[in-house]
Amino acid sequence: MSNPTVDTNYEEPNSELIKKVRLGSQKAQYQLYEKYVRAMYHVCVRIVGKGHEAEEVVQDAFVRAFMRIEEYRGDAAFGTWLKRIVINTSINYLQKKKVDLVSLDEMVVEPAIEEDENSENDFAEMNIQTGISEKVTKHNSEVSRVKDAINKLSDGYRIVLSLYLFEGYDHEEIGEILGISSSTSKSQYSRAKKRLRTML
Numbered sequence: 274m275s276n277p278t279v280d281t282n283y284e285e286p287n288s289e290l291i292k293k294v295r296l297g298s299q300k301a302q303y304q305l306y307e308k309y310v311r312a313m314y315h316v317c318v319r320i321v322g323k324g325h326e327a328e329e330v331v332q333d334a335f336v337r338a339f340m341r342i343e344e345y346r347g348d349a350a351f352g353t354w355l356k357r358i359v360i361n362t363s364i365n366y367l368q369k370k371k372v373d374l375v376s377l378d379e380m381v382v383e384p385a386i387e388e389d390e391n392s393e394n395d396f397a398e399m400n401i402q403t404g405i406s407e408k409v410t411k412h413n414s415e416v417s418r419v420k421d422a423i424n425k426l427s428d429g430y431r432i433v434l435s436l437y438l439f440e441g442y443d444h445e446e447i448g449e450i451l452g453i454s455s456s457t458s459k460s461q462y463s464r465a466k467k468r469l470r471t472m473l
Contacts, residue, residue, distance in 0.1 A: 288347065431465070
């Protein structure tokens with residue numbers, strides 16, 4: 274996801290709805306909300322970690338998005354722009370709760386463990402290393418077990434793992450979002466994977 278190339282020829286399929294939102298149409302707001310709320314909720318719950326709290330945060334994120342709709346330039350997908358707002362709102366929510374986004378283990382200065390930035394299927398790699406076959410992971414019960422384990426990780430581990438593994442951010446971008454160094458992000462991610470393996 275790093276350094277995306279701006280597509281000057283990009284045509285946003287929701288452009289008409291967005292225009293109506295800018296004109297104050299509540300109906301258009303509701304239509305955009307209905308189109309994206311489910312996906313944005315899943316993004317939010319992976320960061321916040323609790324369903325009822327995620328519901329509140331995602332509602333707040335949509336309010337912020339509609340208030341800032343003029344900032345959307347249309348040179349990238351509306352969903353991508355909206356997801357960044359959801360992520361930032363989720364992080365802000367945790368910070369207000371005084372959640373430590375960096376594990377206490379990170380207070381010990383260690384060389385960051387390098388991750389393969391070119392891996393297109395880190396999740397599959399992780400499953401193989403935990404002894405779970407690709408065929409088995411496709412089964413709903415196994416997928417649910419992995420998700421449940423991720424939700425049980427500490428906030429710092431869960432957030433970095435989710436941003437890197439599921440949302441496609443690289444460690445430099447995660448560092449900017451969380452206010453930590455890229456090396457700390459790499460170390461957190463590596464520790465999160467190790468912790469997850471012990472839970473599966």
